[in-house]
Amino acid sequence: MNILIKSAKIFDKSNKDIHLKTKDILVLNGVISKIADTITPEKNTSVISKKNLCISIGWLDTSVSFGEPGFEERETIANGLKTAAKGGFTDIILNTNTNPIPYTSSTIAFIKNKASQETTSLHPLGALTVNSETVDLAELYDMKNAGAVGFSDYKKATSNSNLLKIALQYAQNFNGLIYSFPLDTKIAGKGIVNEGDVSTSLGLKGIPALAEELQVARDLFILEYTGGKLHIPTISTAGSVKLISDAKKKGLDVSCSVALYNLLYTDSKLTEFDTTYKVLPPLRTKKDKTALINAVKNGTIDFVTTDHTPLDIEQKKIEFDNAAYGTIGLESSFGLLNTIFDTETTVEILTKGRERYGLQKPEIKEGKTACFTLFDEDTQHFISKNTSISTAKNCMFFEEKLKGQVFGILNKDRVKIL
Structure with a gap:
């Protein structure tokens, strides 16, 4: 052509x-x-x-979920990639929240094959542990050979410190990228929104910033001990920014991302109990939002992601406590980032990340x-x-x-x- x-x-x-x-x-x-x-x-x-x-060179989103395999009613790979193309993305990193969970090389091969004829390129993550149960390490090396670009138990905290230690040590043999979701589940408890004035006034159980920052601090201590490559997805607090900034100054090989919604909104959006705004990590405070934007500008935060998560209407049109976390955002990403940053910075944000995942950067x-x-x-x-054009319509944007x-x-x- x-x-x-x-x-x-x-x-x-x-x-x-x-x-x-x-x-x-x-x-x-x-x-x-x-x-x-x-x-x-x-x-x-x-x-x-x-x-x-x-x-510009093609754009990349580092945290995208579809439904296939297992939840095709939410979004198929084919339609999801068409949605990504409409948003300007030539490449996406696909999360592991499917059924079956991709913890074997055959599942990774299946996903890549399903996407092979689409204009937007799909790069799958493999699950860090078998069935993402955070108990036993999955077939990391085999999945890497099959095309997995990193290893993540999507939105599940690796509570077993020794498991994370072993994963970081083992993955160094083949330059694997290990994810650790920043949430201490014991501190978070049954919290569903940011802990603060808004959660108190609404009577909703809160997730304190401490739940994220304790996990980030632990992960960075382990990384300093083991070496290896660690990615901390979707941080949301000013404290996490400080911890990661200090770790980078020490020379630790750590990267992190922030979800687009945490750069745009605060927990004040929750006053109407609109489940569209129920996300994980939760919307935080104005202080956190400002710190996150500054961290994107100075490079402490490596990537901005839509954290695109298609969901059935039944998962959102219910009581706030019972609603699922997540929003879609592939089609809105550029236009929203372009209202926060100038266009040069926006394009720079959208084109970052390939090197971290071992992908060739276009020229x-x-x-x-x-x-x-x-x-x-x-x-x-x-x-x-x-x-x-997304099948799911759970979009806060x-x-x-x-x-x-x-x-x-x-x-x-x-x-x-x-």
């Missing part, structure tokens, strides 16, 4: 010669053939030309494989229940004002233009 992208403003801080400059880009059979001020299209060349067109350079996200940086719009709009993606010699 031959494609000519006309008059695109390029966002690529790694290449000062083209960064923020407007160029034509010719792609022949999936490879960047030419980058120039003006290129005349030849026969059999599809031309992409849009007003205010911008381009906007002649002779390189094309992997692009096409977007507009200014258009004001919103996503609604009617315009979202519906009707929020978005700045900037995705036009489509080009990846693996496949194009998806909206």
Whole structure:
């Protein structure tokens, strides 16, 4: 397939010669053939030309859940990846909350095969422990060979300190990335929202910041002892930011992410008992939100994720105490981040992370494989229940004002233009 992208403003801080400059880009059979001020299209060349067109290397989300296998009614892999493409993502890291839980190489192979024909690339995590029961280590090495990019018991704390120690030690043999969800379940107890003034006024059981920070501190102590690669997903408190910042200064190989909703909202959103805002980690305080935004800016937080979690309507349209945690957000991510940060920073956030997962980072350079996200940086719009293509509709971002709009993606010699 031959494609000519006309008059695109390029966002690529790694290449000062083209960064923020407007160029034509010719792609022949999936490879960047030419980058120039003006290129005349030849026969059999599809031309992409849009007003205010911008381009960057493809975007990555490091925490995405679908339903397949086991919960296809929530979201299939095929439709989930189409939703990701609509959000501008050429790559996603898939979580392990399926049925069966992917703790063997055969399950990893099945998931990768299901996604092989889609425009957006899927990179699965494998479960850290058998059935994510946090008792026995799973087949980490075999899953790595089958294509797993890390090992996670999704949203389940590894309460057994020795298990985490052994996992970090063992995974060093093949450069494996170990996840540890930051929650001390004994401290959290039956809490479901942030512990504070709002939880007290609403009569809801709280999860104190201490429950997260104790686990983070423990994990970092273990990492300092063992070495290895540790990822702490979706931190949510100012205290966690400080702990991870100090660990990085010591030279520990630790990365972390924050969920988009923790950068946007605080627990004040809970006053109407709207279960759409029930997420884990919970929405925290204004102080936490400010610390998280600053940590993204200074690089203490490595990645921002949508933490996209499709759920059945029956799991949300019930009493707040019994509702499931989670929101979807793939389609809204760029437009929301672009309201918090400037567009250059937003694009930098969305393109980070591949190196951590052992994935090759694309380049906007002649002779390189094309992997692009096409977007507009200014258009004001919103996503609604009617315009979202996700099967699930549990989205706290519906009707929020978005700045900037995705036009489509080009990846693996496949194009998806909206």
